[in-house]
Amino acid sequence: MTKLKVGMIGGGGGFFGKVHQRAISLDATREVVAGALHQDPALSAKFANEWGIKGYTDYEAMIADWQAGKLELDYVTIVTPNFLHAEQALACINAGLPVLCEKPMCYTVEEAMAIKKAVRAKRNKVPFALSHTYTGHPQMMLARELVKQGKIGKIRKIETYYNQGWLATLAEKEGNQQASWRTDPKKSGISGCGGDIGTHALINALWTTGLGLKSVSALLTAIPGRKLDDDFNVFGKLSNGGTLVLIASQIAIGHKNDNGFRLFGETGSIEWFQENAEELHYYDGTTRVTYFQNAPTKEVPDVLKSYGRIPAGHHEDFLEALGNLHTSFERKIRKIKGEKNVPPAYDHPGVDEGVLGMKFLKAAVESSKKKGAWTRV
Numbered sequence: 001m002t003k004l005k006v007g008m009i010g011g012g013g014g015f016f017g018k019v020h021q022r023a024i025s026l027d028a029t030r031e032v033v034a035g036a037l038h039q040d041p042a043l044s045a046k047f048a049n050e051w052g053i054k055g056y057t058d059y060e061a062m063i064a065d066w067q068a069g070k071l072e073l074d075y076v077t078i079v080t081p082n083f084l085h086a087e088q089a090l091a092c093i094n095a096g097l098p099v100l101c102e103k104p105m106c107y108t109v110e111e112a113m114a115i116k117k118a119v120r121a122k123r124n125k126v127p128f129a130l131s132h133t134y135t136g137h138p139q140m141m142l143a144r145e146l147v148k149q150g151k152i153g154k155i156r157k158i159e160t161y162y163n164q165g166w167l168a169t170l171a172e173k174e175g176n177q178q179a180s181w182r183t184d185p186k187k188s189g190i191s192g193c194g195g196d197i198g199t200h201a202l203i204n205a206l207w208t209t210g211l212g213l214k215s216v217s218a219l220l221t222a223i224p225g226r227k228l229d230d231d232f233n234v235f236g237k238l239s240n241g242g243t244l245v246l247i248a249s250q251i252a253i254g255h256k257n258d259n260g261f262r263l264f265g266e267t268g269s270i271e272w273f274q275e276n277a278e279e280l281h282y283y284d285g286t287t288r289v290t291y292f293q294n295a296p297t298k299e300v301p302d303v304l305k306s307y308g309r310i311p312a313g314h315h316e317d318f319l320e321a322l323g324n325l326h327t328s329f330e331r332k333i334r335k336i337k338g339e340k341n342v343p344p345a346y347d348h349p350g351v352d353e354g355v356l357g358m359k360f361l362k363a364a365v366e367s368s369k370k371k372g373a374w375t376r377v
Contacts, residue, residue, distance in 0.1 A: 004030045004330055005072045007097075009059045009088050010080030012037025012047030014178060016102070017079045020131075021051065023322035024077070027309075030330055034071055036062050059088055063095050074333055075127070078102055081187045082195060086111035093118045093126055100129045100329050103203075104195045104361065105354030112358040119351045127332045129325060130349045130357075132203045134259065136324035138293050138307050138316075139280040141346060143263070143270050144208045145301055151282065152265030157243045160205035162197040162259035167230045167250035170223070183228050191361045192228030194220065197259070198248035198364070199357040205244060205261050206356070207349055212239030213356070217372045218364035223251060234364055237374075277317055306343045324348075 006024050011017020017037065024030045034054040037047040041057040048055025054071065056062040065071040075098035078088050086106040092099045093115070106112050119128045134140060146152070171179035181187040182196055189195050206213060214237045220229035230251050236244030252258070260273035271281040278293035291297060293316065294308040307324050309316060324346075331345035359377050367375040 001029060003028070004074040004333060005033045006030055007062055007066070007071075007073045007076040008032055008035035008037060009062075009076060009078045010037065010084070011035070011077075012043060012051075014079070017047075019319065019322060020077050020079055020326075023319050024326050026319065026323035027327060030326060032077075034062055034065075034073065060091065063091060063097065066097060067095060073097060075100060075329065077131075081181045082189050083107045083187050086115060089115050089128070090118055093122065093128065096122070096126055098127045098329070098333055100131060100326065101354075102131045103354070104189065104199050104357050105130055105351070106358065107189050109355070109358045109362050112355045116351045116355050125336060127329060127336070128351050129329045130351070130354045131322070131325060132200060132207070132349045132353065133318065133322045133325065134200060134204055134274055135207055135348055136321035136328075137272075137274070137277045138304055138324070139277060139291065140204065140208060140272055141304055141307070141324075142280055142291060142300060143272055144210075145304065146270060146280075146282065146299060147209050147263065147265075149299065151268060151299070152263060152270055153267035155209055155211065155238070155240065155242050155263055155265045157245070157264040158205045158209065158211075158238070158261060159245045159264075160201040160261040161247040162201045162257075163248070163252040163255040164197065164250045164257065165253040165255045167193075167226075168223075168253045170225050173225070183226055183230075185227055188228060189361070190228075190365045191220065191232070192222070192226075193230045193248050193250045194232040194361050194364055197250065198232045198234070198246065199361065200259060201246050201248050201261075202357060202360055203349055203353050204259065205246070205263075207353060208261065209263060211242070213237070213244065213360060213377045214239060215374050215376045216244075216360070216363050216367055217374050218367040219372055220365065220368040229368075232364070234367075236377075277321070278315065303344050303346055307346065 036056040036059040038044040078101040172183045218234045232248040234246040263270040269283040280291040282289045295312040328345040363375045363377045
C-alpha cells in the first residue's frame with residue numbers, strides 16, 4: 001500500500017500542528033510531505049526543515065506545485081486560526097484537493113455556506129472533513145451506534161459539557177500565544193470559548209444522537225479585560241422536542257480537558273467522559289453496563305472494530321482519536337481513487353456539522369446579547 005501524501009497549512013507555531021503530524025503518521029499509511037507551516041516565510045522554512053518536509057512560503061504556492069505535477073498530495077490539513085480557514089479551504093476544494101480542516105470551520109455563517117456550496121459542487125469527489133477530534137474516540141462512536149440501535153429509546157435530554165481553566169487569568173496579556181489569537185475577535189470570530197470548545201460540546205452531543213437543534217437561550221460572560229466570552233452556557237430545544245443543556249468554560253480552575261456527555265432516553269441512559277475515554281457507561285434503570293474499548297461485544301459493529309489498534313487494557317487516547325479521523329478520511333480518498341479492499345469509512349463530522357456549528361455560535365451570541373431570549377438556530 002502506497003502512503004497517502006499530506007500537505008499542512010499552518011501548525012508550525014502552535015502545538016496542534018505536531019499533534020496532527022503524529023496522528024497522520026500513526027498507522028504508517030499516511031505522511032506529511034509538505035507544508036506552508038507559518039505566515040512568516042522565514043518561520044515556515046524553519047519549521048519545514050525541522051519536520052523534514054518540503055516547505056512553502058504560502059499555501060497558494062503549494063497548491064500550484066500540486067496542480068503542476070511538481071508535488072504529490074492526496075489531501076491537505078488546515079491548522080490555522082479560524083479567520084483563515086475559509087479562504088484556504090476554498091482554494092483547496094476549488095482546485096480539487098481534499099481538505100481536513102480544524103474547527104470551528106470558519107469565521108462566519110456566510111463563509112460556512114460558501115464552503116458547503118463548494119463541497120457540494122464537487123459531488124463527493126473532493127472530500128471535506130472537520131476535525132472534531134473527540135468523535136474519533138471509539139467509545140463515542142459506540143455511543144452513536146447504541147443510540148442508532150435504539151438502546152436508550154427516544155432521547156429526552158442531553159447534558160454536554162467542556163470545562164478548562166487555562167484562561168482563568170488574562171493569559172493573552174502575559175505572552176501566551178494560543179491565548180492571544182483565541183481571545184482576539186479579529187482572528188477567532190464572534191465567540192471565544194464557544195468557538196473553541198463549545199462547538200466540541202455541541203457536536204459531541206448532536207453527532208452522537210443524530211439530532212438537530214431548533215433554538216437556544218444563552219448566557220455568555222468574560223472576565224474583566226477580555227474581549228470574547230470565556231464562559232459559555234446554553235439551553236437548547238432539540239429537533240425531537242427534547243432538551244439540550246450545554247456548558248463550556250475556560251475559567252474553571254483546575255480543569256484541563258474535562259468534557260463529556262450524558263444522554264437520557266425513555267428506556268435508558270448513556271454516559272461518556274473524555275478524560276476516561278476508554279469506558280462507555282449504559283444504564284437501564286436497574287443495572288449499569290460498562291463497555292471497554294476494543295473488548296468485543298455484540299453491540300459493536302464491524303466498522304468500529306477496524307478502528308482499534310491494540311488489545312483492551314492497553315490505552316489508546318487523544319492521538320489515536322485524531323488518527324481515526326485521518327483514517328476515515330484516508331479510506332474515503334482511497335475509495336475515490338479506486339483502490340480495492342478499502343475498509344468502510346466511519347461517518348465522522350464534515351461540512352454539515354461545520355455549518356451547524358457556525359449557526360449555533362451566531363444564535364448563542366445573539367441570544368446572550370438579548371439577555372437569554374430564545375433565538376432560532
